[in-house]
Structures are given as C-alpha cells and as structure tokens.
Amino acid sequence: MPYSLCWEPGGVYKQFTGAVSGAELVRSVIEVAHDYRFDSARYEVSDYLAAESTSFDQEALNEVRAVRMAAYSRNPHARLAIVTLDPAMQQRIFSTLAARLSMDQTRIFTNLADANQWLGRSLTELA
Numbered sequence: 001m002p003y004s005l006c007w008e009p010g011g012v013y014k015q016f017t018g019a020v021s022g023a024e025l026v027r028s029v030i031e032v033a034h035d036y037r038f039d040s041a042r043y044e045v046s047d048y049l050a051a052e053s054t055s056f057d058q059e060a061l062n063e064v065r066a067v068r069m070a071a072y073s074r075n076p077h078a079r080l081a082i083v084t085l086d087p088a089m090q091q092r093i094f095s096t097l098a099a100r101l102s103m104d105q106t107r108i109f110t111n112l113a114d115a116n117q118w119l120g121r122s123l124t125e126l127a
Helices: 022-033 036-040 058-074 087-096 112-119
Strands: 003-008 011-021 043-055 079-083 106-109
Touching: 003 022, 011 022, 022 043, 022 058, 036 058, 043 112, 079 112, 106 112
Parallel strands: 011 043, 043 079, 079 106
Antiparallel strands: 003 011
C-alpha cells in the first residue's frame, strides 16, 4: 500500500511511499474523512517526502477536493499540512485543493518540522 495512516491524539499523520496513483490518493482521503476521529481532529498531515512519484489526474484531484471540503466543513477547526519537495505537485495541490480551503486551514511545506510547528503538533503526540 502506498500510504499509511497513523491516528494520533490530535489528528492523523498520513505518509505516502513509492508510486502514488490518483486512485490511492482518493482512497486515503476518503478513509480519513469517513473516520469518526476526524470530527474532533485538530490536524491532518499528508507527507509525500518518501513518495517516489505521484500521478494525479484532474478527476482524482477534483474528487479529493470535494471530499476534503465536506470533511473540513464538518470540522472547520482542523488544519491540513501537505509536505512535499516536488514543485509541480505543490502547484497542482495549491491550485486544485488548497485554494478551495482557507489558507488558515491548508498549507504546503517542504519539511515536517515546519508543518509540525504550524499545526502545533508536538513530539509527545507522535505515536
């Protein structure tokens, strides 16, 4: 599986590895959105640093956007940190996903330390 989920006391950490398809991205977003724990989560981290490649078509990104918008409207206090070094992916994510949620809710980072600081995710929360 190209992603793993780790539910923590404050939210969820999602790590992608290997080649990640649009279908796998959609599946991961639906899995988080439909979990009862998301309703009280303060954050979601989507970490792509270990992903070798990503192939997300516009249809998959539109589905992700719709699922995330519904989930974040149920829990408007949750924040989404996307961590990636890929500039093309940063642009695609920002234009398709992040631009639809407020910048108070979504940010793109190039390292976990900055993402954790923005989220207030402490080392004691990490599983």
